Amino acid sequence: MTATHKKIPYSILELAGVSSNTTIEQTFKNSLDLAQKAETFGYNRFWLAEHHNMISIASSATAILIGHIAGGTKSIRVGSGGIMLPNHSPLIVSEQFGTLGNLYPGRIDLGLGRAPGTDQETAHAIRSDRMKSVFKFPEEVRQIQQYFSTENRISKVRATVAEGVAVPIYILGSSTDSAHLAAKQGLPYAFASHFAPGQLHEALNIYYNQFQPSKYLKEPYTIGCINVIAADTDQEAERLSTTMIRMMLGVLTNQMDYMQPPIKMTQELKQISQDPTFQRMMKYAFVGSKSTVEQQTSQFLQDTGVNELMVACYVYDHEDRVESYRIFSDIMKEKQLVSL
Template structure:
């Protein structure tokens, strides 16, 4: 169904750690990208929670959110997401209530039920997390209660959250969370940038089962894509070799720092064409302005989503910013 409305576009940042790049520089790069995204018309800048991964530095997600929010002016800063089974709902409410007061009208709370890490690390974070996975819908209710102004007679309160406006987004990479988002009348974000298989099934469930709530009258959907855009197709392919190697590492469990790009060659093309990688990279758009625009427009038309959120794993900061510049130009053209 073609869009008759404006499509918002946002950034999903993992604070990816490149080979030979210290964490201090990674965080500076994150702030620089957030400022640039703000100038380029991106709606949100979300940070993802991952643990025990050398290539990702956004593990203390709310700390980094606060830092980025303090260095920007109006772009929304959020979690994409907080992996709720790792955390107590009370602590989440206190942290986001604090953020919501520090940066009024700018904080988003994206909540997911995956661990954002391997099972051993997940157990180290919270030993009872499997119970929490099954209580995901209930724990969202708990957080909402802490933000409510109506329950100030209860014994346990998150006083810094009461009455503070922080919208909740339900994240998912399968159909499970689509049911939760629909039943609770909350916006739904699908991780199609790395787990595209159930995107259409999940969106169909979400739209069909959506129940209006005090938070949202109509369904609102966001889907993730990977973008590596450059001024030429050849340069984009070269830059994409870093991301390609990173994805192979994810699939094989051989995680490493984001590698410097190399020229695309037959060996890497063969790797890219591996069926497992192809499935994972279905919505990884690599190319120049026109190539990425064509694929993005097709994606938006196919999915009918209200917003697209973009991840981009590019080693060189200047090239990464250029990719987000090109994507911003593309979205402005699509929206005209």
């Protein structure tokens, strides 16, 4: 592979994280403020995740939040990272995103995944027959494509607000199963390497090798997700990362809590962050000063060759989080080393 310099689009994955001193209302205001600033920083997309029954994450009504963000911004693309399709009817998803596509033409993305975005008990409460849809995921993706097509005008079941509306579909995944599907259907592919990096390289190889051009996409297009906490110094970034460490510990131990204020790095937190399970989950968490994060990001781009970066940031204070995204945008505006 030959190394070369080129500009890589960079985007944001927003979970609407709820800090311990912040209301849900303020959390949504912070998300919009971040999106507005991200627009000025040069970010390409602002995607919102779908999660349920998690005290520290407020992005549960994803389509509504997408409308909130799109209505408060001017040019940045806004979408789902993603809609967990087995939780929903393909017809309703098509109507929701067809509506969004009409309200904000050329700015809406529809990322689709098959995971529940929650625990199994909550998943059952969302949709008791969701496992049937899990196995029908490829078919339900095609149903959405059909609802968005102009050919569907002759069908008995129509999503009239979606027909002919340009809302690109992205396949999201954290395993190799999604890679096969994205490749076969000729769709762009986003991998959740920010929390499930284990099969990243195998999934990318499958996608690149099996990709079949389609009317939606002529060549493979990949998005790699990473965590970034950037600050003026490595020490300050490490301090800010204590919020993320404690949040992820809550995920691993099923003891979720609001995001907690950062504290001085302790020996106990260092041991947690160096635990093999934590390391596997947070392999692509880049924490440090601008130069430190730049080196880690460049290495990730060389190793993966992805077309675009999607960045998550678990930081307690809103202004600190905005600053982290600003620093990362400065990195990406400069030259990057990537592998082709």
